[in-house]
Amino acid sequence: MRLGIIGLSQSGKTTVFEALTRSAATDGQHQESRIGTIIVPDKRVEVLSEMYNPRKTIFTQVAYFLPGKSDHGGGPKKEQSIWTQVRDCDALIHTIRNFSSYGVDAPTPKEDVITIDQELIISDLVVVEKRLERLALDEKRGKKPNPEEITLLKQCIAHLNNEIPLRRFPEIARTKLLRGFAFLSAKPMLILFNNADEDDSLPDSSSMPEGEECMVIRAKLEQEIAQMTDEEADEFLAEFNITASATDRVIQRSYDLMGLISFFTVGEDEVRAWTIGRNTDAVDAAEVIHSDIKKGFIRAEVLAYDDLMDAGTYAEARKKGTVRLEGKTYKVCDGDIINFRFNV
Ligand SMILES: Nc1nc2c(ncn2[C@@H]2O[C@H](COP(=O)(O)OP(=O)(O)O)[C@@H](O)[C@H]2O)c(=O)[nH]1
Ligand SMILES: [Mg+2]
Known part of the structure; x- marks a missing residue:
């Protein structure tokens, strides 16, 4: 299971990735794509492990993927490569800049959500149109296309032309006939508002996209915590009166987002969490x-x-x-x- 981190340049993608995966801070210098596999925190597994005292305790895992040179707005070719990179991801984490910093314009969270969504939508439109052309060509050559597929593709086009992402229509995009196209706008998406260190509130509702999964993270703060030892982190959290690091919640939420649940097997040898779909x-x-x-x-x-x-x-x-x-x-x-x- 793999989650791709997307978003505008300077929104905090690298920072979020480093916070979630606790990887070394690179100050955004890293240009290659990165992948980090992390365990999904689950209190229940800890409790079961204490109960059974097994030789092995195994948590479930997910992978976070940061596309290489993942800055948008660098011309069509550059964008294409990012979208190709995340096409096989199971879900997307969309980072939105919601902090101000020196030399950067005031944040525009609502506009930024739309900007990226439009790119996903255009990418899907291209795929759908190519497929319809292909089917038309096949028909000319005497190969009968599946009428159901054409109907579904036309429904996609209608929604995409109305600038509505396909994730709102799982009954279309997740059908057996269309699933294989791996539409970007159909992927489950978690919107992460990346706030300033001292701000842990969601933007007011007028700048919140409707019907989307949203969360707040203070990525820079979280990234700093992720670089600490556990003792240092505990001290730090206490000092700033924070109950728990947000990364665990983001990880848990993105697991839910992919429609995943866990079941457990227990015994003296092993306590283990397994991942399945709902x-x-x-x-x-x-x-x-x-x-x-x-x-x-x-x-x-x-x-x-x-x-x-x-x-x-x-x-x-x-x-x-x-x-x-x-x-x-x-x-x-x-x-x-x-x-x-x-x-x-
Ligand atoms: N104040 C503040 N700065 C941040 C936050 N997250 C990232 N930054 C800074 O914003 C800049 C861009 O972050 P980066 O993660 O490289 O963004 P990317 O271009 O989307 O990968 C860096 O200088 C970060 O240190 C945050 O939550 N608060
Ligand atoms: Mg970056």
């Missing part, structure tokens, strides 16, 4: 662990994390009857602790 069937969740478990699937023994906390121990939960046996098509929930029964 509404995944138990038998498909089993496959994430091993294809043999899917093949030989009998039943899933499921205990919700909260029910385990209520009961105190697994044995106690069993007595209370909250440990359930579920079949292949059970929809796994976030926080389910699962013990798959299977034979090979």
Whole structure:
């Protein structure tokens, strides 16, 4: 799972990347693309690990990707390459400058959101139009196009021409027929307002885009915290009266944004979090662990994390009857602790 960081030049993309991935600060000098894999913080995994005291504890991971030379507005060719770079990302983090600094104009968050969205929309329009041309050409050569695909593509064009990003229409962009085009404006997007150090509020509602996922980060502050040792960071947070670093929240939120949830497996050997999409069937969740478990699937023994906390121990939960046996098509929930029964 991979999230691409996009945004206008000087909006704080590099700073956000370095804060989220705790990578060395480069003061924006780095020109190559960068990728940082980080663990998704999850308090529940920590609690389970304390409970089972396993040899190994494994969290889920996501990767953040910072395109190379990722400054927009550098001519069509430059932009194209950025959009090509993020095309295989599962979601986008859009950094918006919402701080003032010396020698830079006052921030214009609302306009900036639109500027980037327009680039995504134009890029998608090009893809859709090329595809329609291709299908028309095929038809001339006697190959019958799928009418359903043409209908869907035309719906895309209508929305894009109205400057509405396709992420508002998952029922169109996520269909099997269109998914493969990986439309940029259809990717889930988290808008990060990058505020000045002393400002932790969202911009007022008149500058907030409607119907979008928005969050505030003080990227520079977070980046400084990310460079510290844990003790230093704790001291720093206390001094500035901040309860927790925002990066964990951004990471958690971007995990949710991609439609991902976690289930857990527990034991003396290993406590582990696994990543699946929402509404995944138990038998498909089993496959994430091993294809043999899917093949030989009998039943899933499921205990919700909260029910385990209520009961105190697994044995106690069993007595209370909250440990359930579920079949292949059970929809796994976030926080389910699962013990798959299977034979090979
Ligand atoms: N005051 C302030 N400056 C920031 C913040 N985030 C980034 N900057 C500064 O803004 C400049 C551009 O940041 P950078 O991350 O390189 O932006 P990029 O061009 O989008 O990668 C750098 O000098 C950063 O130190 C912030 O939250 N507050
Ligand atoms: Mg940069």
